[in-house]
Amino acid sequence: MTFTTQNKAGSVAIAQSAMKGARLNNNNTQQPKIDDATVSAYMSQSYLPVSIADSVACVKKNLIEHLDGEQIPTYLFVVDQENYLNGILSVKSLLAADEGLLVSDIMRHNYFSVAPDQSRHDVYDLINHSGLDMIPVVQFGKLMGVLRPQDIAELIEDENTLDAQLQGATTPLEEPYLATSPITLWRKRVVWLLMLFVAEAYTGTVLKAFEEQLEAAISLAFFIPLLIGTGGNSGTQITSTLVRAMALGEVSLRNLGAVLKKEVSTSFLVAVTIGAAALIRAWILGVGAEVTIVVSLTIVAITMWSAIVSSIIPMVLKKLKVDPAVVSAPFIATFIDGTGLIIYFEIAKLVMTEFA
Numbered sequence: 001m002t003f004t005t006q007n008k009a010g011s012v013a014i015a016q017s018a019m020k021g022a023r024l025n026n027n028n029t030q031q032p033k034i035d036d037a038t039v040s041a042y043m044s045q046s047y048l049p050v051s052i053a054d055s056v057a058c059v060k061k062n063l064i065e066h067l068d069g070e071q072i073p074t075y076l077f078v079v080d081q082e083n084y085l086n087g088i089l090s091v092k093s094l095l096a097a098d099e100g101l102l103v104s105d106i107m108r109h110n111y112f113s114v115a116p117d118q119s120r121h122d123v124y125d126l127i128n129h130s131g132l133d134m135i136p137v138v139q140f141g142k143l144m145g146v147l148r149p150q151d152i153a154e155l156i157e158d159e160n161t162l163d164a165q166l167q168g169a170t171t172p173l174e175e176p177y178l179a180t181s182p183i184t185l186w187r188k189r190v191v192w193l194l195m196l197f198v199a200e201a202y203t204g205t206v207l208k209a210f211e212e213q214l215e216a217a218i219s220l221a222f223f224i225p226l227l228i229g230t231g232g233n234s235g236t237q238i239t240s241t242l243v244r245a246m247a248l249g250e251v252s253l254r255n256l257g258a259v260l261k262k263e264v265s266t267s268f269l270v271a272v273t274i275g276a277a278a279l280i281r282a283w284i285l286g287v288g289a290e291v292t293i294v295v296s297l298t299i300v301a302i303t304m305w306s307a308i309v310s311s312i313i314p315m316v317l318k319k320l321k322v323d324p325a326v327v328s329a330p331f332i333a334t335f336i337d338g339t340g341l342i343i344y345f346e347i348a349k350l351v352m353t354e355f356a
Helices: 056-065 091-096 120-130 149-167 182-209 211-216 218-247 253-285 289-319 329-355
Strands: 002-005 011-015 047-050 075-079 085-090 110-113 135-139 142-147
Touching: 056 091, 075 091, 075 142, 085 091, 085 110, 085 135, 110 135, 120 135, 120 149, 120 218, 142 149, 182 329, 218 253, 218 289, 218 329, 253 289, 289 329
Parallel strands: none
Antiparallel strands: 002 110, 011 047, 011 075, 075 085, 135 142
C-alpha cells in the first residue's frame, strides 16, 4: 500500500460506484477469485473525467447527470490529461463548496492508493486500518481504475473465505461447493491431511520413547487424550484471536512482549481452573496420588506452553510476509500434541522418581 502526495493539475475522474455503466457484482453464486488474488481482479476501469478548469458548479451538475439512483460515490479522483493521478476530492466537500471555486481549489493532495498487481491481502489490511470505501488503483503514477464499495466488499468476502479455508487446512475451492466433484475435494484436502499425518506420526515416536514410564504406570495413558486435547484447544483459541487482531492492525510483532504477558497470564488462570478439574477427574478414576499430581502439573505446563507457541508463531509469520491464516488450527494442535506428550512424560518421570 502507498501513501502519496501529488501537486499536479488535472481533471476529475469519478469512480463509477454510482454511475451509469458501472460493473455490478450481484451474482451470489459466483465463487471467490481465489486464483486472482490481486487488485486487478477487483478494480473497475469505468470513471467519468471532468475538466479541472470547470467550476464546482459544473462538476456538481456533471455528477448529478451521471447518477443512476444507486449509491453516491464518496470520492472523486483528480487526473491530468495523461491520466496521472494528482489528488482526490471528497464529494461531501464538493457539495459544501462555493460553486464559483475550481476543483483544484478544494482537492486533497494526500491519499492512499494501491497498485494493480498488489495482493488482495495487502489491500484487506489497508481497508481494515483506514476504513476506506473507495480506493484509486495507480501504476507508475497513472490512474488505472478504482475499487468501489461493492468491489471492496467482494474483496473482503473473498479474503475472509480464503482465511477460513486455510485455517481448516484445506486448499481453497474454485467452484461453488455443490458443483465441486468428490475427486476435486479429495485433491484439495488430501495433501494437507498427508502433511498433518506425517507431522502427527512423531507423537507415536514420543510414546515409544517413553514406553518404560507407560509400563510402570499404565494409568498415565488414560489422560493422554485429555492433556493434548486441552493444549490444542487452548492454542486454537489464541491463534484465532491473534490472527483477527493482526488483520485489524491491533497488534504486530513489536507488541509480542505485551501479547505474551497477556496470553501467559490468561493461560495460567485457565490452567489452574482446568487443573483443578483434572485433579477431581483423576481422583474419581481412583489413580494413585503420583498420577494425580502428574496430570495436574502437566495441565498447567501444557496450557502455558500452548500460549507461548500460539502467540509467537502467527506474529513471526506475519513479520515474514506470510499469511498467518496459513498457521491453521490443525497445525498448531499437531505441534502441541507432540511437544505436550514430551512435557507429560518428563513431568511423570520426575514425580514418579520422587515417589519411588
